[in-house]
Amino acid sequence: MLDAMVMLLGLLLALLGFAPAPDPALEEAWEEWKSFYAKEYPREAEATRREVWEKNLRRIQQHNWEQSQGQHAFRLAMNHYGDLTDEEFNQLLNRFIPAEREGLVQLFQASAARKTPAEVDWRAKGYVTPVKNQGHCGSCWAFSATGALEGLVFNRTGKLVVLSEQNLIDCSRKLGNNGCHGGYMTRAFQYVHKNGGLNSEHVYPYTAMDTSSCRYNPQDRAANCSTIWMVDQGSEAALEQAVAAVGPVSVAVDASSFQFHFYKSGIFSSVFCSQWVNHGMLAVGYGMSQEHGHNVSYWILKNSWSEVWGEQGYIRLLKDGGNQCRVASQASFPML
Ligand SMILES: *[C@@H]1O[C@H](CO)[C@@H](O)[C@H](O)[C@H]1NC(C)=O
Ligand SMILES: *[C@@H]1O[C@H](CO)[C@@H](O)[C@H](O)[C@H]1NC(C)=O
Ligand SMILES: *[C@@H]1O[C@H](CO)[C@@H](O)[C@H](O)[C@H]1NC(C)=O
DSSP: OHHHHHHHHHHHHHHTTOOOOOOGGGHHHHHHHHHHTTOOOOHHHHHHHHHHHHHHHHHHHHHHHHHHTTSOSEEEOOOTTTTSOHHHHHHHHOOBOOOOOOTTOEEEOOOTTOOOOSOEEGGGGTOOOOOOBOOSSBOHHHHHHHHHHHHHHHHHHSOOOOBOHHHHHHHOGGGTOOTTBOBOHHHHHHHHHHHTOEEBTTTSOOOOOSOOOOOOOGGGEEEOOSEEEEEOTTOHHHHHHHHHHHSOEEEEEOOOSHHHHTEEEEEEOOTTSOSOOOEEEEEEEEEEEEETTEEEEEEEEEOSBTTTSTBTTEEEEESSSSSGGGTTSSOEEEEO
16 A cells, blocks of 8 residues: 555656756756757757657667677767657658559569679769758658669669659659658659659759648659569568669668667667568668678668768668568669
8 A cells, every 4th residue: 555655656746747857967968969950949848858868868878888898780879869759759750651562563583593793882883862861751761762763863864863852742642652651662653653753852852841732843854764663572682683783772671779760880780670661761782891700791771861870871781681670571663
């Protein structure tokens, strides 16, 4: 009975807002972080955001300490998402919707006859535009799709044109995409196919908002596609052949773990990332590195969380490690 009363009292105090006090030793770091990322909060929200940020910071420090003891192959760092809880982050940013292969979509399978180079990096061949930032909008699917289309346009024209995610957000709703609340790469390609084109970022800039109506202008067509391919689901061998043969390929991963949100460098793998895919990215190559006398293979994935995140906006994800983060589960690409 007493125990129950003490618990109830604790609960009441928590409800009344007696949150743990901010750590005064972190005052300067907090102010610097806010100013660096231009964060401003209403007075009543600041304490909560500070608490979330401190918790994230401590988890990052703990991980990096474990990494220094040889427990992890990758490091974490604080970034512009430091004031979000894991749940808020995933609600806001991880909005890819997994799809079955539908009507138009063709299947790309691994073939023993196709030989692939040991390493591929399409960035070095001019196929990849600078890293973008999706902001507070669940439009990862649109960034993943433009990335694959940008590679295709480069292959056909020799010109690297930054393509418009907003065009996809505003105009592909009829195909089942849902703007900042999620979508599918394959349906973005279907839109481009049916629409007969896509505009460039230059003429159709990104607003990170859901509210505008479609402003596609056929006079300014900057990309095209005629067929859509889905890579044999779950096959990293097929994904490797597609990346080697075609160019950058759209992929989806499970990016819901805390470690993924704050990834900084190294070869990422996590037991917490093999649930369901929820984030669209772009596979721009793969490679191998020597780690403590072992060869470790990795995918090179472009993200849309700005250059602050990861290795200048990219992640190296463990390859041939049992479909890490389910990277080969929802890969697709457009063709002309
Ligand atoms: C485009 O891709 C084809 C094969 O898919 C390749 O032979 C050709 O060299 C590529 N063009 C450019 C400009 O990279
Ligand atoms: C796109 O396809 C249309 C119709 O097939 C064609 O007329 C146009 O030249 C193509 N544009 C580009 C940029 O490839
Ligand atoms: C690592 O890869 C290189 C190049 O492919 C190879 O020559 C070497 O034998 C490999 N080392 C190990 C330990 O597997």
